[in-house]
Amino acid sequence: MENPWFQKGFKKIETHYIPRSFHDSEDVFKSIDSPKCSCNDLNALEERAIAKSSSNSSSLKPTSMNAFDIILLSQEFNLSGLFENNVPGTKSEARFITKQSTSEIVSKLQEVASTEQFQITTLPDGTVRMQACKEGRKGQLAIDAEIFEVTPSFHVVEVKKFAGDTMEYERFRDQGLKPTLKDIVWSWQGDQQTTETSTSNHSR
Amino acid sequence: MGCFNSTVRKPVPGHENPTILASQTAFSVSEVEALFELFKSISSSVIDDGLINKEEFQLALFKNRKKENLFANRIFDLFDVKQKGVIDFGDFVRALNVFHPNAPQEDKISFCFKLYDMDGTGFIERQEVKQMLIALLCESELKLADDTIEIILDKTFSEADVDQDGKIDKSEWHNFVTKNPSLLKIMTLPYLRDITTTFPSFVFNSEVEEIAT
Numbered sequence: 001m002e003n004p005w006f007q008k009g010f011k012k013i014e015t016h017y018i019p020r021s022f023h024d025s026e027d028v029f030k031s032i033d034s035p036k037c038s039c040n041d042l043n044a045l046e047e048r049a050i051a052k053s054s055s056n057s058s059s060l061k062p063t064s065m066n067a068f069d070i071i072l073l074s075q076e077f078n079l080s081g082l083f084e085n086n087v088p089g090t091k092s093e094a095r096f097i098t099k100q101s102t103s104e105i106v107s108k109l110q111e112v113a114s115t116e117q118f119q120i121t122t123l124p125d126g127t128v129r130m131q132a133c134k135e136g137r138k139g140q141l142a143i144d145a146e147i148f149e150v151t152p153s154f155h156v157v158e159v160k161k162f163a164g165d166t167m168e169y170e171r172f173r174d175q176g177l178k179p180t181l182k183d184i185v186w187s188w189q190g191d192q193q194t195t196e197t198s199t200s201n202h203s204r
Numbered sequence: 205m206g207c208f209n210s211t212v213r214k215p216v217p218g219h220e221n222p223t224i225l226a227s228q229t230a231f232s233v234s235e236v237e238a239l240f241e242l243f244k245s246i247s248s249s250v251i252d253d254g255l256i257n258k259e260e261f262q263l264a265l266f267k268n269r270k271k272e273n274l275f276a277n278r279i280f281d282l283f284d285v286k287q288k289g290v291i292d293f294g295d296f297v298r299a300l301n302v303f304h305p306n307a308p309q310e311d312k313i314s315f316c317f318k319l320y321d322m323d324g325t326g327f328i329e330r331q332e333v334k335q336m337l338i339a340l341l342c343e344s345e346l347k348l349a350d351d352t353i354e355i356i357l358d359k360t361f362s363e364a365d366v367d368q369d370g371k372i373d374k375s376e377w378h379n380f381v382t383k384n385p386s387l388l389k390i391m392t393l394p395y396l397r398d399i400t401t402t403f404p405s406f407v408f409n410s411e412v413e414e415i416a417t
Binding site for chain 1: 242246264265266267275279303319320333336337340341347348352355356357359360363364384386387389390393395402
């Protein structure tokens with residue numbers, strides 16, 4: 001980018017995201033390197049990428065997780081607390097475990113998306129991305145649900161905010177996501193009501 | 205005050221020569237001095253004695269001096285190489301050195317092995333991993349049935365425990381971690397690269413500067 005050639009017409013891409021699988025795609029690099037690259041080109045790329053990966057939901061292969069991965073999930077081994085001021089553990093991530101299969105998890109997430117009017121993309125690495133169609137306080141809210149397979153009948157799903165306002169994310173997670181997922185969630189990490197027989201009454 | 209020259213510096217408790225520490229580690233002299241700022245704030249939080257005790261360590265990690273857990277205890281033990289029950293500045297720097305982005309992978313793999321080898325037998329036994337899993341799940345309030353835990357352990361050990369003797373030795377661990385590099389993520393603290401900007405107050409206390417004046 002030091003070459004003035006590339007600076008001509010260059011617009012910093014803040015609001016566009018391209019699904020991870022396409023980061024290495026030749027198309028993307030060709031467009032970005034061209035000094036004539038505009039946001040419109042990226043828009044079109046993004047739409048193509050989304051369309052492509054949406055049709056691949058059946059090929060979703062979650063990352064495998066072993067006992068040590070689960071141990072590390074706890075963040076307790078994390079020494080970064082020495083350097084950070086905030087209390088470790090208060091992050092905008094949430095995790096739940098479920099006995100459902102990957103495709104059942106994905107279809108439940110699709111149900112959430114259609115109810116809340118979110119656009120859904122399934123990435124081949126096991127992440128499901130949900131993006132709000134409407135603009136929020138800090139742009140469109142986007143949430144990632146990354147699926148990890150521990151055993152075929154035991155999955156960990158990590159839900160985190162990808163873009164947008166944190167409060168909107170938390171509201172969506174607690175009022176939109178959690179109630180709909182109630183049937184498939186065995187346990188939420190950090191949640192007091194964690195048993196299957198919980199009579200939590202999230203009303204909508 | 206008094207008739208002393210009050211600019212004579214009292215030796216700060218816990219302070220070790222930064223030049224020596226820098227020569228033994230991946231840190232530069234100014235980085236060691238920045239680490240000393242961090243060390244000072246941690247080691248004075250409960251008892252101001254220039255040493256980090258268990259409580260102060262917990263306070264620094266969890267912002268809660270009462271929070272004890274299996275892992276913090278183990279990490280503390282690994283930092284406390286002389287087994288004195290306290291961590292001095294030299295221990296602190298040498299242990300953090302392993303977490304430096306530039307530290308050799310071998311050192312990280314080795315430290316990580318010792319971390320999981322809770323009882324220090326030189327092997328990571330299945331029972332140890334089970335204990336850690338249960339402790340962790342308990343703390344996270346994730347409930348799992350015992351047979352689910354066994355299935356998870358089976359799967360992990362079938363991959364890691366190549367000679368199927370129920371425990372993971374150093375070379376099995378080495379191979380396992382090479383295949384699953386995400387397990388080493390906790391062994392690198394990117395903060396260490398920017399330590400001098402995170403703790404800029406060292407600029408005013410720098411020994412190097414004082415010598416120059």
